[in-house]
Amino acid sequence: xxxxxxxxxxxxxxxxxxxxxxxxxxxxxxxxxxxxxxxxxxxxxxxxxxxxxxxxxxxxxxxxxxxxxxxxxxxxxxxxxxxxxxxxxxxxxxxxxxxxxxxxxxxxxxxxxxxxxxxxxxxxxxxxxxxxxxxxxxxxxxxxxxxxxxxxxxxxxxxxxxxxxxxxxxxxxxxxxxxxxxxxxxxxxxxxxxxxxxxxxxxxxxxxxxxxxxxxxxxxxxxxxxxxxxxxxxxxxxxxxxxxxxxxxxxxxxxxxxxxxxxxxxxxxxxxxxxxxxxxxxxxxxxxxxxxxxxxxxxxxxxxxxxxxxxxxxxxxxxxxxxxxxxxxxxxxxxxxxxxxxxxxxxxxxxxxxxxxxxxxxxxxxxxxxxxxxxxxxx
Numbered sequence: 001x002x003x004x005x006x007x008x009x010x011x012x013x014x015x016x017x018x019x020x021x022x023x024x025x026x027x028x029x030x031x032x033x034x035x036x037x038x039x040x041x042x043x044x045x046x047x048x049x050x051x052x053x054x055x056x057x058x059x060x061x062x063x064x065x066x067x068x069x070x071x072x073x074x075x076x077x078x079x080x081x082x083x084x085x086x087x088x089x090x091x092x093x094x095x096x097x098x099x100x101x102x103x104x105x106x107x108x109x110x111x112x113x114x115x116x117x118x119x120x121x122x123x124x125x126x127x128x129x130x131x132x133x134x135x136x137x138x139x140x141x142x143x144x145x146x147x148x149x150x151x152x153x154x155x156x157x158x159x160x161x162x163x164x165x166x167x168x169x170x171x172x173x174x175x176x177x178x179x180x181x182x183x184x185x186x187x188x189x190x191x192x193x194x195x196x197x198x199x200x201x202x203x204x205x206x207x208x209x210x211x212x213x214x215x216x217x218x219x220x221x222x223x224x225x226x227x228x229x230x231x232x233x234x235x236x237x238x239x240x241x242x243x244x245x246x247x248x249x250x251x252x253x254x255x256x257x258x259x260x261x262x263x264x265x266x267x268x269x270x271x272x273x274x275x276x277x278x279x280x281x282x283x284x285x286x287x288x289x290x291x292x293x294x295x296x297x298x299x300x301x302x303x304x305x306x307x308x309x310x311x312x313x314x315x316x317x318x319x320x321x322x323x324x325x326x327x328x329x330x331x332x333x334x335x336x337x338x339x340x341x342x343x344x345x346x347x348x349x350x351x352x353x354x355x356x357x358x359x360x361x362x363x364x365x366x367x368x369x370x371x372x373x374x375x376x377x378x379x
Contacts, residue, residue, distance in 0.1 A: 007312065011309045024274075024317070025314055025321065029318045029321030029348060032267070036259070036340070036344045037344065052209060052211055053225070053239065064205065067204060073208055076221070078212055082108070083105060085208075085209065086194060087100055088100070088101040088158050090155050099140065099186070103188075106124045109209070112211045116178050117137075117182065123175055130172070133171075135172065137183075137187060149170065150170070153166060153169075169189060191205075222239060271358060278360060287375055287376060290370070290374075299368040303367070303368050306360050306363055307364055315352055322344075
């Protein structure tokens with residue numbers, strides 16, 4: 001029997017105990033995976049750009065800005081591209097099924113934000129085929145079960161000129177986003193269609209999207225844009241999307257601190273449970289440890305054997321918890337902005353190794369110090 005085979009069999013000696021311990025470890029890593037993905041998504045990793053700037057109404061992000069601001073912003077020498085958007089929030093069939101429609105100019109949004117959203121020239125051409133065409137993000141399309149060419153109805157907060165709130169669109173394309181972390185849980189419609197049909201706030205937008213030229217400080221450009229409209233009736237606040245999300249979350253709480261406390265509590269709890277369980281398991285095997293010492297097992301090999309058992313348990317349990325967390329991000333991640341990236345897996349590997357060694361350290365030291373005579377007396 002090899003050393004690793006002996007380690008594996010010792011870990012599975014009490015199958016129910018091993019399974020329950022692995023299950024507990026898995027739950028701890030499931031909590032860690034979900035909370036880490038929430039922090040990653042909510043604090044800007046889910047497609048939030050630190051370079052693209054958003055120009056909003058200083059009095060409130062939901063308040064409109066005149067479309068005429070476009071020319072003054074685009075005239076700035078440090079602006080590479082500028083687009084505008086009006087966000088139309090509504091629902092499909094039932095009020096709980098909320099969707100967001102961003103009304104944009106196809107060519108402008110492709111220049112300003114096309115790379116991040118994966119807006120290819122072919123997709124933008126389909127959007128211009130008809131005034132009722134929309135592009136749907138992959139995450140939204142999969143959640144709703146939509147397909148190309150399907151006509152959909154959206155009941156919106158924006159009232160139409162005919163007194164209704166019902167908008168009808170045809171899906172002309174599906175955009176994928178630059179990578180898996182890009183938010184694609186919304187759709188893009190034509191601004192001219194929305195602007196012509198709405199009953200009020202014509203020729204206004206909710207925000208401008210500004211792409212600075214290469215080498216231009218986004219912070220300095222944001223300050224200059226706000227200075228342009230300092231004396232206007234509708235003053236502006238310009239910031240990156242990442243800055244906005246972080247500021248928004250800080251209004252409620254320090255999300256990172258709360259998540260760290262929750263995760264720390266989970267890991268401390270599982271560490272205490274695991275240490276107690278392993279101490280009991282090693283105490284049961286005192287006679288066998290004595291026999292191994294008689295047969296020539298060194299103290300170092302006995303320590304390595306017990307540490308290997310705890311690492312095996314944490315590796316299996318941790319892997320299971322992370323797999324469940326990854327599945328959860330596939331199922332509900334697009335709607336909630338959960339992103340489980342490679343950085344989380346690297347940290348998880350370090351945590352698995354650290355907790356595995358800490359858990360087995362005290363039982364291993366006890367086994368190493370156990371006198372052979374005392375061990376053989378236990379039988």
